[in-house]
Amino acid sequence: MSEARPTTFDPRGAILMDRDAGQLRVGISAPRVMVPAEALVTLCAKAGEELTVALGHALGEAIGARLRERFESAGGDGVRGGPFALVVEHLAGEVALSGLGVLTAERWGKALAFVVDHSPIAHEAIGDVMLCGVLSAAVRVATGASATIVPVAREGTRTRFLVLGDGALDGVLRELERGTGWHAIVGDLNGGAS
Amino acid sequence: MNDLERIELLEELLVRVRKNRRDGKFGAAEGEAVPPRDSVLDAAEPREVATLRAGDKPAGERFDDALGSRRSEELAADAASLAASAAHPVSAEGDAEGDEEPTPVSLAAHALPGASVLVPEIIPRAAVVTSVPREVEPSSERTPIAFEDVPFAVEVRAAEVEPSSERTPIAFEDVPLAVEIRAAEAVEVALPSFEDVPLAVEVAAPSFEDVKPSSERTPVSLDDGSFEAPVLSPDWLDGHLAIPSPSSIPSDLIDIISEEDMGPHGTQLLISGEVEPFASTRPGEPQAAPLFDDERELPTVSPPSSERSTLIPAPLQLGAQLDEPARDSEAEFDAFDDDPRFRQETPELMGFVPLNVPPAAASRVIAREVEASALMRQDTQPSLEDAYDLVGYVGKPSPAFPDRFGDVLDLALGLELRS
Numbered sequence: 001m002s003e004a005r006p007t008t009f010d011p012r013g014a015i016l017m018d019r020d021a022g023q024l025r026v027g028i029s030a031p032r033v034m035v036p037a038e039a040l041v042t043l044c045a046k047a048g049e050e051l052t053v054a055l056g057h058a059l060g061e062a063i064g065a066r067l068r069e070r071f072e073s074a075g076g077d078g079v080r081g082g083p084f085a086l087v088v089e090h091l092a093g094e095v096a097l098s099g100l101g102v103l104t105a106e107r108w109g110k111a112l113a114f115v116v117d118h119s120p121i122a123h124e125a126i127g128d129v130m131l132c133g134v135l136s137a138a139v140r141v142a143t144g145a146s147a148t149i150v151p152v153a154r155e156g157t158r159t160r161f162l163v164l165g166d167g168a169l170d171g172v173l174r175e176l177e178r179g180t181g182w183h184a185i186v187g188d189l190n191g192g193a194s
Numbered sequence: 195m196n197d198l199e200r201i202e203l204l205e206e207l208l209v210r211v212r213k214n215r216r217d218g219k220f221g222a223a224e225g226e227a228v229p230p231r232d233s234v235l236d237a238a239e240p241r242e243v244a245t246l247r248a249g250d251k252p253a254g255e256r257f258d259d260a261l262g263s264r265r266s267e268e269l270a271a272d273a274a275s276l277a278a279s280a281a282h283p284v285s286a287e288g289d290a291e292g293d294e295e296p297t298p299v300s301l302a303a304h305a306l307p308g309a310s311v312l313v314p315e316i317i318p319r320a321a322v323v324t325s326v327p328r329e330v331e332p333s334s335e336r337t338p339i340a341f342e343d344v345p346f347a348v349e350v351r352a353a354e355v356e357p358s359s360e361r362t363p364i365a366f367e368d369v370p371l372a373v374e375i376r377a378a379e380a381v382e383v384a385l386p387s388f389e390d391v392p393l394a395v396e397v398a399a400p401s402f403e404d405v406k407p408s409s410e411r412t413p414v415s416l417d418d419g420s421f422e423a424p425v426l427s428p429d430w431l432d433g434h435l436a437i438p439s440p441s442s443i444p445s446d447l448i449d450i451i452s453e454e455d456m457g458p459h460g461t462q463l464l465i466s467g468e469v470e471p472f473a474s475t476r477p478g479e480p481q482a483a484p485l486f487d488d489e490r491e492l493p494t495v496s497p498p499s500s501e502r503s504t505l506i507p508a509p510l511q512l513g514a515q516l517d518e519p520a521r522d523s524e525a526e527f528d529a530f531d532d533d534p535r536f537r538q539e540t541p542e543l544m545g546f547v548p549l550n551v552p553p554a555a556a557s558r559v560i561a562r563e564v565e566a567s568a569l570m571r572q573d574t575q576p577s578l579e580d581a582y583d584l585v586g587y588v589g590k591p592s593p594a595f596p597d598r599f600g601d602v603l604d605l606a607l608g609l610e611l612r613s
Binding site: 077079080081082083084086087088107110111112139143145146147163164165167168171172175185188189190191 | 601607610612
C-alpha cells in the first residue's frame with residue numbers, strides 16, 4: 001500500500017517577504033496585507049455577516065488550495081485519503097499561518113468538531129463568523145465536500161465549531177436557538193446516525 | 195485591579211474586620227495592645243459631618259472623581275448616616291448594646307485607616323470615611339517603608355487614586371490587615387505549579403514559555419530571503435498544535451452518551467499514564483503505531499484522581515472485579531476498585547468515544563487495556579485483533595473509526611439529528 005503523503009507540516013519559508021517589492025506572500029499566493037486583527041474585526045462588524053463570510057471564504061479557499069496541492073503533489077490520495085491527524089495538522093498549520101489561532105480537531109463519535117483557540121479575531125461574534133467561512137471554504141476546496149461550519153460553544157478564548165452536512169444543519173441551528181448545549185447536540189447527532 | 199477584585203477585597207476587609215472585632219482588635223498588630231476605640235474613631239466625626247452639611251466638598255479632593263456628580267447634600271446625608279453608625283461604641287464582646295451591623299465602610303475605616311482610599315470606587319459613601327484617617331495621629335513609632343517593598347499596596351494606590359500632594363506616606367507595617375490582604379492576594383494570583391502534572395500542562399494548558407512577547411520577537415531571516423515567525427517554528431507547533439484537553443469533556447455529554455449507550459466500544463476508562471502528548475505530530479511517526487513494541491513502556495494505571503489522564507476506549511469496566519493472579523499492577527487495579535470516584539464515574543463514561551489521542555500514546559494505553567481484557571476472558575494472550583477492534587483509529591482503519599480524513603468527514607456530514 002502506498003504511503004505517499006506529505007510529511008508533517010513545516011512552516012519554514014511559508015511566509016515570504018519580497019523586500020524589494022515590499023510585499024508578503026504565503027507560499028505562492030497573491031500578495032497579502034498584514035492588517036491589525038482589531039481593525040479586521042471592526043471592519044467585519046460593519047460589513048455584516050454575509051460579507052464577513054465571503055472574506056472568510058477567500059482566506060479559506062487559499063488554505064484549502066494549499067492543502068490540496070500539498071497532498072496531491074505527494075502522490076497519495078489527496079486530502080481525503082490523508083491520515084486524519086496529518087490533514088488536521090496541515091490545516092492547523094495553515095490557519096496559524098493566517099494568524100487565525102490554533103486549530104485542533106475533535107472526533108466526538110462520528111461527529112467532527114474544529115476548535116480554534118487563541119484566535120485574535122474571535123473575541124467578537126463576527127470573528128467566529130469569519131472563522132466559519134474560513135474553515136468551510138478550506139474543507140470544501142481541499143476535499144470537495146460541502147461542509148457547513150457552525151460555532152456551537154465558546155470557552156474563554158476557545159471556540160468550538162461543528163462540521164455539519166445538510167441533513168443536520170437546520171436541526172442543529174434550531175437546537176442552538178433553543179439553548180441546547182453543544183454536547184447534547186453531539187450526543188443527539190451520534191444517536192441519530194444512520 | 196478590576197471591580198470584581200475590588201469587591202472581593204472589600205469582602206475580605208469585612209471578614210477580617212469582623213474577626214478583629216470579635217477579637218477586640220481594631221487595626222492593632224499581632225501582640226500589640228488594642229487601642230481604645232475612641233482613639234481610632236474620635237468625636238471629631240460629627241464635626242466633619244457638619245462641615246459637609248455646609249455644602250463644602252468632602253475633604254480630600256481625590257474623591258471627587260469617584261463621587262462623580264453626587265450632590266453635596268447627598269454626601270452630607272450619607273455622612274450623617276455613616277457617622278451615626280460609626281459613633282456607636284463597638285466592644286470586644288460584640289454588639290452588646292444592640293447597635294446596628296457596621297457597614298463595610300465603617301468597618302474598613304476601623305481596620306484599615308491608611309488604606310481607606312481603596313473604598314470609594316466601590317461604595318461612594320466611603321468619601322465620608324476620609325475623615326477617619328485624617329483624625330488618626332501618626333504614631334511616632336511608625337517607620338515608613340519603601341512602597342516598592344509593598345507591591346500590592348503600590349499597585350492598588352496606583353490603580354485607584356491619583357497622586358496627591360496632600361497624601362502622606364502610610365506605614366503599612368502598622369496596618370496589619372493591609373499586609374494580610376496583600377499576602378492573601380499573592381496567594382490568589384499565584385500560578386499553580388504544574389510540574390507534577392505534566393500531561394495536564396502539556397495537553398490542557400499550552401505552555402507559552404518558549405514564546406517571547408511580541409515586542410521581542412525577531413523575524414528569522416532565511417537564506418532565500420524569506421522569513422518565518424519564530425512562533426511558527428516546528429518546535430513551537432509541536433507544542434501547540436495540540437490535542438484537546440481531556441478536562442474539556444463536559445460531564446453532560448458523558449451522561450447523554452451513557453444513557454444512549456452509543457459508541458462502538460462500550461465502556462470507557464479514565465486511565466493515567468505516561469502519555470506522550472503531541473506524539474502524533476512528530477515527523478515520520480506512522481498512525482499505525484505499534485501496539486506491543488515494548489511492554490515496559492506500558493503506562494501505569496492509577497485512579498482517575500490524577501490529572502494525567504486521558505480518555506481511552508476499553509472493552510471492559512476495570513471497576514469490575516478482576517479475578518486474576520497477582521501481578522505488579524494488582525494494587526493499581528485495586529485502587530480503581532476502591533476509589534469511589536472511579537465507581538461513580540465509570541458508568542458515565544460508557545460508550546464515550548475518544549478524542550484524537552496521540553496514537554503512539556494511545557497505543558500503549560490501549561495495549562494495557564487489551565491485556566486486561568484478555569485476562570478478563572481468561573485468555574492467555576491478548577489478541578492483536580482485539581486491539582485493532584478497540585482502537586481502529588490508532589491501528590488499521592476500521593469502519594467505526596476511519597483514519598482517512600475524507601472518511602471522517604463523510605461520517606460527520608452524514609449525521610442527522612435524531613430528534
